Amino acid sequence: MSYYFTILSPTDTPLFNIAFGTSKGGGDGIARFRFPETAQYMNQFIIHSSLDILEEAQWTNGGMYLKHIDTYPPAAAYISAFLTPSGARFLLLHQPPHLPSSTSTGSGLGSSSLLGSAGSTTRASSSSVAANPTSPQTEEAVRQFMNEVYENYVKTAMSPFYKQGMEIRSPVFRTRVTAAGKKWL
């Protein structure tokens, strides 16, 4: 599972973004997206295209965590959203690892034999919580992750030197988000 996380200001300015991979089930925490190295902008493209759906969902659901809101099937990318009360948007794109040419998405046992040589990350993540991007366990893990990031975001916003809409450059914040990603995803 690979993740791309981004924070957008109420006026759609990107404030922070980070790409990371799963650390669950022996994952090494390195993102491996399905796009070639030269096309990493696809992540941003997909994430930003979900903003329309988010802006619709925002007025029907009063919760802060809006769960999984959008899917981009060609890249098997799933997008979960969290809205802070002051209008900042946290968007998380998750993408299960590429299963080489297997039409049966393989659950557990089957896939591990199929993918024997496909590398440890693929095998490991098929058994991890995040293997199924829409399962309740994944929703819960993402919720915990979002809440932890939210706590750190509030701390950033409370800083007298931070103005709303400024890019978050703090290396401490980045470490904290990475740690939250390691812990939950």
Place this chain on the structure above:
Amino acid sequence: MAAPPRHSTMLSISNGGTQQSGPNDKQTQQQAQTLPQSPGLRVPSNRKTIYDRHLNRSRNAELSRASFAYLFGEMVTYAQRRVTGIQDLEKRLNEQGYPLGLRLLDLLFYRSTSTSSSALSSSSTSSSPPNRPLRIITLLHLIHGPLWRLLFGRSADALEHSVSPDTPNEYMITDNDPLVNTYISVPREMSMLNCAAFVAGIIEGVCDGCGFETKVSAHNQPTEMWPSRTVFLVRFGDSVMEREKVLERAGVK
């Protein structure tokens, strides 16, 4: 902690911090070690950044009223420099309050979630974090109740809707004795001035943060019993009123 701290202020902070967060200390030090040593990042000598402090720590802390009055007086003086008139002055005060409102909103929600989750640790399913306000009434109740309590330790005194059919977008929040005006004496020739414009700015920030375009102004409405009674007039924009109608039809609460 063995090395002598650079500043005496740091000393007092680090002492207070270690007493409060004993169990977290090891974690904090690890964090500090793993920090990328980027140039330009300076951490305090006790290695605690704002991210290491708990947001609920100052939750029940009280602020000295004298220092608040002094600071606020300075803010008014600062705003008064080079202004062209009372309206301009009030606008400046409003602008000082606005960013505060945006921040308080996040803090308010963070604190209400964390309390509900700690209270619910025994019964795990029943609690949900408070909802973001979607309708005008929920938003105004949020301001009238929780926000006022966070700022002044009590709820506001009244919340009214304009009775005039021409202005359905106007709401009024009344404070009988606003804290910000307690120590401000307005000179006679500026009797129109109400320094609670600062609080009006905070309200505006909260409304805007929630996605409700608003103009808020503070007005003196003294009564015999409450000489510094202040009414905050909240005027929602057309886009908000339109959305309000759509949401009402959709049955969103």
